[in-house]
Amino acid sequence: MTMLRPQPPGTPLPVPSPFSAPYWEGCSREELRYLRCANCHLAIADAPRICWRCHSRDLRWEKSGGRGRLYSWTIVWRPQTPVFEVPYSVAIVQLDEGIFVVSSIIGCQPEDLVDGMEVAFEFHPVNDELKLPYFRPVFPGGSPPPD
Amino acid sequence: MAHPFRDAAIVGVFNTTQARSLPDHDSLSIAIEGALGGLKDAGLGVADVDGVIGERAGELAYELRLGPCRRSINALGIPAVLEAAALITTGQCQVVLVVGGSAGIYTDRASTAPWTRPTNEFVVGYGMFTAVEFALMAKRHMLTFGTTSEQLAVVAATIRNNGHLNPDAVYFGRGPFTPEDILASRPIAEPFHLLDCSTTSEGGCGLVLTTADRAADLKQPAAWILGGGSDAYGPSYQHGPIWDFTGRPGQPVPAGYVGRRAAGAAFSAAGLSPSDVDVCELYDPFSFEIIRQLEAFGFCPDGEGGAFVSDGTIGPGGRFPVTTDGGTMSFGHPGNSTQMLQRVIRSVQQVRGTCASAQVPGAEVAMCSNGGSGALFNDVMLVGAGRP
Numbered sequence: 001m002t003m004l005r006p007q008p009p010g011t012p013l014p015v016p017s018p019f020s021a022p023y024w025e026g027c028s029r030e031e032l033r034y035l036r037c038a039n040c041h042l043a044i045a046d047a048p049r050i051c052w053r054c055h056s057r058d059l060r061w062e063k064s065g066g067r068g069r070l071y072s073w074t075i076v077w078r079p080q081t082p083v084f085e086v087p088y089s090v091a092i093v094q095l096d097e098g099i100f101v102v103s104s105i106i107g108c109q110p111e112d113l114v115d116g117m118e119v120a121f122e123f124h125p126v127n128d129e130l131k132l133p134y135f136r137p138v139f140p141g142g143s144p145p146p147d
Numbered sequence: 148m149a150h151p152f153r154d155a156a157i158v159g160v161f162n163t164t165q166a167r168s169l170p171d172h173d174s175l176s177i178a179i180e181g182a183l184g185g186l187k188d189a190g191l192g193v194a195d196v197d198g199v200i201g202e203r204a205g206e207l208a209y210e211l212r213l214g215p216c217r218r219s220i221n222a223l224g225i226p227a228v229l230e231a232a233a234l235i236t237t238g239q240c241q242v243v244l245v246v247g248g249s250a251g252i253y254t255d256r257a258s259t260a261p262w263t264r265p266t267n268e269f270v271v272g273y274g275m276f277t278a279v280e281f282a283l284m285a286k287r288h289m290l291t292f293g294t295t296s297e298q299l300a301v302v303a304a305t306i307r308n309n310g311h312l313n314p315d316a317v318y319f320g321r322g323p324f325t326p327e328d329i330l331a332s333r334p335i336a337e338p339f340h341l342l343d344c345s346t347t348s349e350g351g352c353g354l355v356l357t358t359a360d361r362a363a364d365l366k367q368p369a370a371w372i373l374g375g376g377s378d379a380y381g382p383s384y385q386h387g388p389i390w391d392f393t394g395r396p397g398q399p400v401p402a403g404y405v406g407r408r409a410a411g412a413a414f415s416a417a418g419l420s421p422s423d424v425d426v427c428e429l430y431d432p433f434s435f436e437i438i439r440q441l442e443a444f445g446f447c448p449d450g451e452g453g454a455f456v457s458d459g460t461i462g463p464g465g466r467f468p469v470t471t472d473g474g475t476m477s478f479g480h481p482g483n484s485t486q487m488l489q490r491v492i493r494s495v496q497q498v499r500g501t502c503a504s505a506q507v508p509g510a511e512v513a514m515c516s517n518g519g520s521g522a523l524f525n526d527v528m529l530v531g532a533g534r535p
């Protein structure tokens with residue numbers, strides 16, 4: 001049985017910018033944050049300088065509900081570098097707020113992953129200060145329990 | 148109106164020795180071999196050159212004593228050739244060298260190539276590299292359209308068998324391969340097995356472009372640019388490869404079909420459609436990308452690429468033979484522009500009718516491409532035997 005797990009400490013570290021610092025501060029508090037445009041209300045991934053839709057500079061951090069659906073994924077057997085333990089997953093999750101994020105699915109077997117399955121975030125440390133969001137299937141085994 | 152590229156001709160093409168490693172070379176020395184080889188093929192000398200394009204154009208201008216010349220530091224492939232043509236048709240240059248070379252760069256084979264690992268803070272922790280980036284696009288296509296690993300394996304076997312027969316390929320004589328062989332190779336990033344992926348290797352190349360008037364007196368038959376285009380959605384290998392990502396308002400093409408707008412521009416300039424193409428020298432970083440590009444460029448409807456490649460259409464003697472030299476999977480995959488320019492070189496060889504293997508009889512129109520969905524860019528060019 002192959003269980004997908006978070007990576008051990010030692011993987012490459014994110015280098016926050018002045019624009020993204022609140023995102024990482026949120027991660028350290030186990031909050032998944034994202035930017036929303038105060039003008040047109042678009043939810044936006046990463047830490048852009050302007051709103052993609054209306055070009056407003058007034059972007060504000062909000063707290064995600066932390067749920068989303070699996071959009072695409074791959075199971076990696078040849079690691080990027082030897083510090084990564086295989087197999088690991090790289091996934092694109094569409095959060096319920098609408099934005100797409102790159103992450104990794106853990107807590108299940110590769111065969112359990114299904115298009116559109118519901119996933120929820122959890123945080124794992126990459127060092128003493130930084131935590132990284134991962135996602136775990138809400139229904140282990142890949143589908144909701146029968147009614 | 149006269150065709151925009153009517154007055155620029157490709158008159159010299161050359162690939163240096165390609166190998167897994169070239170221990171006697173660095174990138175500049177193998178680029179010099181590519182430049183001189185291209186000039187020799189054209190029957191020209193350094194004294195004729197007044198323009199040089201490539202990631203090392205500055206060094207080449209110095210090492211080859213080309214000055215005073217136009218130099219353009221351009222690490223791309225097809226866009227560099229289109230730039231060379233534009234320099235000629237606008238009268239800025241008479242003879243332009245387009246040069247690539249890569250050696251001694253990728254040495255830590257325990258890790259993936261460093262330039263393919265994202266540094267973007269939002270994805271750096273998750274272990275992405277090219278196979279992952281292209282797999283995330285391929286997987287979405289498979290989920291949406293039911294494309295199968297077996298269909299991907301047909302592509303990989305076809306291209307690897309082209310390389311198996313090409314005496315100039317790094318993996319010459321290393322086949323033949325069946326789709327079952329591809330599926331039996333070890334997994335890298337699902338759905339990709341080892342043999343679904345490009346290799347890494349070293350080598351150089353050079354192309355020479357000049358005016359139509361001058362081309363008429365040279366030793367090789369000219370090859371002509373019938374149309375070209377280039378599409379990008381952002382920097383390569385930094386952001387999530389999301390099939391449905393879109394750009395500016397009014398442009399509904401998702402990132403998964405990057406290259407569609409570029410191909411439309413190329414076909415429009417040429418006055419051609421996919422059915423006029425004799426050979427597809429498509430860029431093949433991963434098997435799936437051939438399926439995707441055939442859809443993006445209009446060779447088959449969206450979602451039908453998997454079935455399209457499965458009945459011999461892309462193989463030798465098929466309606467649209469693909470990547471006939473073995474491509475980046477088998478012919479060679481030197482970093483930066485070389486791997487890209489080699490798609491143009493093979494297209495020129497096809498329309499000249501001089502391929503040592505897998506020559507498509509009577510080929511008059513070749514389509515070539517660079518990049519792909521996982522890299523968020525895709526460049527295309529149509530190369531013809533006849534002056535447009």
